[in-house]
Amino acid sequence: MTDPFLNRELTRFSEERELLQNFPVKDLAVIIREVGFSCTRCGNCCMTAQNGHVFLLDQDTRRAMEICPEAIIPAPFFEICDRKGNFYVSGYALRTTMEGLCVHLIDGKCRIYNERFSICRVYPYMLHREPDEKGILTFRQISGLNEHGEYNTQISDNESITLAQETKVYEMDWLSQMIGFYRALIDLFAKSGERHVRKIYDQKMREFAKGETVNVFVFYEGEFIRHTVCLQDYGGII
Template sequence: MFSDYRQRLVNELKEELEAAVNISCEDLASQIRSIGFTCSMCGKCCRRSCGDNRVFLTSSDIRSLQDCSLDDAVIPMLPDMPDMPDVSFADALHEYARELEVDSQGRYHTFGWMLKRKANGNCSFIGEDGSNRCGIYGSRPMLCGTYPFYIECGKLLTSECEGLGKPISDEDAVLLAKGLLDRYVTELKDTVLLYEKFEANDGSSPNIPSSKSSSDVDEVIFVVHDHNGNSEFAIKLNQ
């Protein structure tokens, strides 16, 4: 049953969405020009050693990656696991599983999808030759294309980035503003659908540790809750 609380959340999101479509792209571009931004190609936003570099994917991002035959780059949203070179993915997942809900079947429940990362935590598509070039630049996710800017509750905000404060052209500011608005609206629509289609698992209970060691488990099953409803996703271990 769709709870009253969830209905209130949906109604609030729809109100925010209605306000979002009325945000002026010109005003947003003006704010961006005032702040200033030029990417320095430092690659810090793509590397785990510089902080949480998880890239949350919108429904539009997922379609774009699948159209480019990069659907294997899409994985369930995971807790931010730092670079642990001497620890297997299975053990790292077990360590951070307290941040996820595990049901009676041993399936991990999570919300949404993220871009796959390398074993060292860096983005799977950043060049390791020193150039820091993106291997999927033309199909990069909305978050990447609009970083370090984001919109929250209708307000323009920024993440930490050494490129802030540098000059930006009028044309680039407008393109960035359009990308930000598209991302903001898409994220709101996705979240509304998530709440509307969410189905709780009756047999779930939080923070149930696995009774098996990582060497005894071949794969981990995730139940991903997103704009499409619920779906299962398996991650192979010990390969």
């Protein structure tokens, strides 16, 4: 018997991917031209106060390991916890300093700007659904509007189409990674007899918040990689 919670999450992400697949690139391109965002390399988007953590797709994790393997950690806010108290999370994230700055931000500048990761390349553009003020799920296309960079810059039709395509590809890849995570976890739990237990999840998160170490299995390239982490590892993020 499969875990009903995992099945619901798998269905939810699968439906989101189908909706995203049908979203017209040209519609996002129009919004990109209207906003006219221009990066000034202010570094605000590299701070957790602005954007939380930087989630890495598998292809980004591979490059991150080549650049500086110590700069990655299991992504925070673990999705699943089994009956033994083991957490499971859908990928890795970038570490930050205790001040909440990306570890690659040096003197206000990104030291790997030409090799920056997928989310960093498409930001502030986005294409996923979030609840509006009435609680209705609608697509959002821009993050942090008027909080950094410059606006009303002229963007050509070709450039806006390229940006829109890259943004949609990123969002599709993210959803595919989430779908892969839940499919793999359903298979793993079906074999082991495990399941997600919210009560144990909450209990272990309280212990984690007090500084105790926890086991986290990170989904990476189709497998679950075991790590042991504590709250101190997430200084600046949590």
